[in-house]
Amino acid sequence: MARRVGVEVSIAIAEAVKLAKAEVIPAYPITPQTHIVEHLSEIVANGELDAEFIPVESEHAAMSACCGSSAAGARTFTSSSSQGLSLMSEVLYIPPAMRLPIVNVVANRAMSAPISIWNDHQDIMVQRDTGWIQTFAENGQEAVDLTLHAFRVAEDRRVSLPIIVNIDGFTLSHVIEPIELPDQEAVDAYIPPFKPRYKLDPRKPISMGPVGIPEVYTEAKVAQDNIIKNSKKVIVKAWKEFAEQFGREYNPVETYRTDDAEIMLVTMGSISETAMTAVDKMRDAGQKVGLVRIRLWRPFPGPEFRKAAGKAKVLAVIDRTLPPGALCGPVGAELRSLFYKIPGSPKIFSFVAGLGGRDVTVARFEEIVEKAKKYAKKRPKELYEVIGVREK
């Protein structure tokens, strides 16, 4: 029987990795990911999980060791955050191109300077184009479920790609909340043993990741792009089977009270729950407001998003990163591309909120909706606006 327990989300993620029977865990601790890898090292040390926990000397080494172990055919997990994820960056491009199904839980955090250990999405947006499949969790249960789903999808031979599961640092990683931990049998049924098509084996030597001369490099990259785009079918099917096995449904894009909604907020990650409360409050006041949440960020689910939000008059898109000098945040830019020159498509206004741990409250969502209403009547000068900037 699945157990409903009150547990810190980080601990629950570590338990999910144990249930998924990861075999190699190279990891380097960094706030706010620390509790995940601490608990995993305990689980391995206690003999509860037959795995190799490698306490590496840096995140660069962590991802390098992940590549090696995954290439050798071991189920591989790591976790990181912020500066640590950036130190991994050089190596992060390797596993998608080499089709290594590593699972990486990223506890999202701001980037220095100024030094900040608090939550936003700058760290992952820096790594947006590394080629990893990327999902965002809204709550602790989802963090657990997406971690299990990640192993299942990554190792599917039609996919064979690494996956980053994004969980908001602190606002998810350090919260105690009710989480249902599935039982081992159900997880075993959901995640079959890892059987890679190719692996490094001295008895049957192969080369992985050799040089790509100009005559083949473009084709290799196009192949990689096709693979991640095609992975969406497997991602969605694995969520359907997850629902059958565990009773919880997930989709690439989710809606909340969007029927007849004229204005829709667009969110990713744990601010979505607060946004739902804000939508309830605004609905009670008679406003036609809804919410669209992006769960699958890469590959971007374009048709699903158009279906979910295409009938809105206005989209108020919230980014958790402020790329200096850009036209707007990455989620805003993605959606502007998606709806570009499509007749009757919603007006899109881009907002930046919740940088470096600034709380994104119900009142902030109300403020964003008010601004979006105003801008729908009179176009703003800039393509984005940062919310909640203190004047003094």
Add this chain to the structure above:
Amino acid sequence: MKEVRLHGRGGQGGVTSAELVAIAAIDEGKYAQAFPSFGPERRGAPVAAFIRVSDEKIRTREKVYTPDIVLVLDPALPSLVDVAAGLRDDGIVILNTHLTEAEVRKEFGLKCKLAMVDATKIAIEVLGLPITNTTMLGALLKATGIVSQSHLEEALDRRFGRIAEKNKKALQRAFDETVVAA
């Protein structure tokens, strides 16, 4: 939904208290959240932690700005921190203090509903340490009944193992000695 803000000092176990209450509520079948005021841990510095307990799924990740209940672990904190900040009209502040109600109201200017217990004295006598996190849970139970004592004690057993008994004793004594003043 009941929202609690807990004031303590780094190292006093305030976050553990918040966790135990949330775990007890979840064990009861309710929904709950507990989380620290995120940041580097600083021993001795004033810190806050937050709890939400609800019969329905909790759909917010905001900090607690308008608490129903404020629990203060350290007797000196009310003179350093505005412990009643944002308190709801019918809210209660639960203090660790050796002062009388009249003295507390005069000293700290608190006009709200109060509950008081000398938790430091109890903790020193029962635990041998001036660590009041589990002791003050007794005052929380007496003043609010936010969770059941049995579920809270089970959570204490799991967390503290062989030293759970002493903590439960301190909790019980605080429960018995807490004075609630409207």
